[in-house]
Amino acid sequence: DIQMTQSPSSLSASVGDRVTITCRASQSVSTYLNWYQQKPGKAPNLLIYAASSLQSGVPSRFSGSGSGTDFTLTISSLQPEDFATYYCQQSYTIRPFGQGTKVEIE
Amino acid sequence: QVTLKESGPVLVKPTETLTLTCTVSGFSLTNARMGVSWIRQPPGKALEWLAHIFSNDEKSYSTSLRSRLSISKDTSKSQVVLTMTNMDPVDTATYYCARTYHSSGYMDDYWGQGTLVTVSS
Numbered sequence: 719d720i721q722m723t724q725s726p727s728s729l730s731a732s733v734g735d736r737v738t739i740t741c742r743a744s745q746s747v748s749t750y751l752n753w754y755q756q757k758p759g760k761a762p763n764l765l766i767y768a769a770s771s772l773q774s775g776v777p778s779r780f781s782g783s784g785s786g787t788d789f790t791l792t793i794s795s796l797q798p799e800d801f802a803t804y805y806c807q808q809s810y811t812i813r814p815f816g817q818g819t820k821v822e823i824e
Numbered sequence: 825q826v827t828l829k830e831s832g833p834v835l836v837k838p839t840e841t842l843t844l845t846c847t848v849s850g851f852s853l854t855n856a857r858m859g860v861s862w863i864r865q866p867p868g869k870a871l872e873w874l875a876h877i878f879s880n881d882e883k884s885y886s887t888s889l890r891s892r893l894s895i896s897k898d899t900s901k902s903q904v905v906l907t908m909t910n911m912d913p914v915d916t917a918t919y920y921c922a923r924t925y926h927s928s929g930y931m932d933d934y935w936g937q938g939t940l941v942t943v944s945s
Contacts, residue, residue: 749928
């Protein structure tokens with residue numbers, strides 16, 4: 719089975735910072751990679767699909783890149799509402815998630 | 825407006841079978857590009873994808889839980905049902921259903937609010 723590994727597991731940042739989260743697949747997943755944001759007590763929200771496509775309604779400060787085994791989610795200028803946990807997910811057939819990255823206020 | 829709502833027991837005993845229902849509105853389970861997935865999240869832990877089903881009855885299951893899961897749909901009722909056998913306390917989690925859209929891979933673009941299932945004797 720394909721395993722998804724995110725790094726870091728958590729990070730502290732300030733409003734306005736540029737934040738990058740990495741996701742690595744144990745074998746190539748091409749660009750079959752989604753990113754989700756989850757806030758406490760809420761269902762996840764789709765941010766990015768197909769590695770780099772921005773979901774409708776998601777702010778443009780979010781971007782995704784990568785292919786094969788290495789992917790990144792970037793928040794260009796962190797906003798107060800972006801403090802949350804972020805998950806990557808392999809998006810072809812059997813779809814495991816990464817273990818999550820918690821973005822906290824510094 | 826797309827909505828999904830999970831329903832089922834809040835408490836099940838070890839070894840029992842869990843049956844959860846997802847009732848959807850705002851889209852059709854007959855749409856070729858749309859299906860429903862189940863995802864769970866133990867308290868304080870990560871998301872875990874469980875299964876999905878599509879209009880052509882295409883089904884996919886988590887490899888580690890495949891032997892315990894079954895997913896089905898009732899198009900006339902706009903419902904998708906997930907059953908999980910032989911429940912254990914480690915299966916205590918919030919269970920979500922989500923609309924899954926198939927284009928450039930599969931993406932879960934609308935989610936239910938989730939339902940917390942506790943496994944305890």
